[in-house]
Amino acid sequence: MINIIIPAFLILCFYNVKFSGEKFNLDNLSRSNTNSMKGLFAVSIIFCHLSEMPNVESFYFFRGTGNLAVSMFFFLSGYGLMCSYEKNGLNNFFKKRFSTVLIPFLFVQLFSFIFFHYLPAVQGLTEETYNIKNLLLKFVKSGSTLTINAWYIYEILLMYLEFWLAFKIGGKNKKAGTILIVVFTLLTTVFFGVLTYKTEWKQFWAYSLPAFAYGIIWQGSRKEKIEARLQKNYYAKLLIFITLTVLLFFSYKLFEKIDIIQAHNISPKYLSRYLTSPFFVTTVLLVSMKFKSNNIILDKLGNISYELYLYHGFVYCLLRSGTFAYVENDTLFAILVLLVTIDISIVMKYISKKITHILFYKKQSEVRIGKK
DSSP states (O other): OHHHHHHHHHHHHHHTEEOTTOOOOTTTTSHHHHHHHHHHHHHHEEEHHHHHHOOOOTGGGGGGGGHHHHHHHHHHHHHHHHHHHHHEEEEEEEHHHHHHHHHHHHHHHHHHHHHHHHGGGTOOOOOOTTTHHHHHHHHHHHHHHHTTTHHHHHHHHHHHHHHHHHHHHHHOOOOHHHHHHHHHHHHHHHHHHHHHHHHSGGGGGGTTHHHHHHHHHHHHHHHHHHHHHHHHHHHHHHHHHHHHHHHHTHHHHHTOOOHHHHHTOOOHHHHHHHHHHHHHHHHHHHHHHHHHOHHHHHHHHHHTHHHHHHHHHHHHHHSSSSSSSSSOOHHHHHHHHHHHHHHHHHHHHHHHHHHIIIIHHHHHHHHHHHOE
């Protein structure tokens, strides 16, 4: 099966992607390009999670790559927030950010709650433990969430709050606000790092988060200046970053043999993924400076990338629940996970937008119409 999946994934990556030759793609972080990135990395996260499911060995190639894809989402979130702030300041900040994140999230939480109520064994829950109180206790104890990949949503909402606070304190001084949010991000990373070290919380809460600050710095420190430096000796720098990304990704094998790391009970894979993240993000950005995507498939997937992330775990459980369905063949399972997740995501994106408009923007529209 892997002989089918990897070529298909590569075709998806490079379909209608144009090489700029000697010139550089100056709008590498345009809405179109970043949308394609989101579509690509949403699919790679789905494949990564497929690789970690029991009895799904064919996706081994994608194992351990999820945090790299999430790092790109954190980077793009930080970058996008900074671009928005430079245009509009903090005007309607919570309405814009929280409405688009919370409503789809609440939907998937509701579906998951209903689903696991009838199939409690899917996540190791029993009828005795399946109640709001015990779910909250489980979250406090180990960071476990009702939806298997919901940790990212909690974390990005926290970063939105920290961003608002940093620039509220910084006032009109953009540099002060930028420094504050970078400090806040690093402190939050340390907090989650200690939490995962001292408690049962999982390591993924910490190792992708610094990319959020990286995205803010990239835009806040003038993107053009950073990219102008990277363009000098471009291919040498690209080779260096690709090499370092690969070496650091597999460095956990070396860390496993270092006594001081083992003595302090530090996870070699956690350390490896944490170190890989900024180099991977920079590698992607370097590649994007030479390639422009006109890939309509990735663009469409990018439009629903948030929903793809939210619902794919739900679909996994649905198709291998053993009650609603059990798709044994890996190839068929992967295809169905993608297709069903895409279908649900399109529908839920539409419903969420309608509800968001009614709750947050309908009055504004009525006021505009009244003025006319």
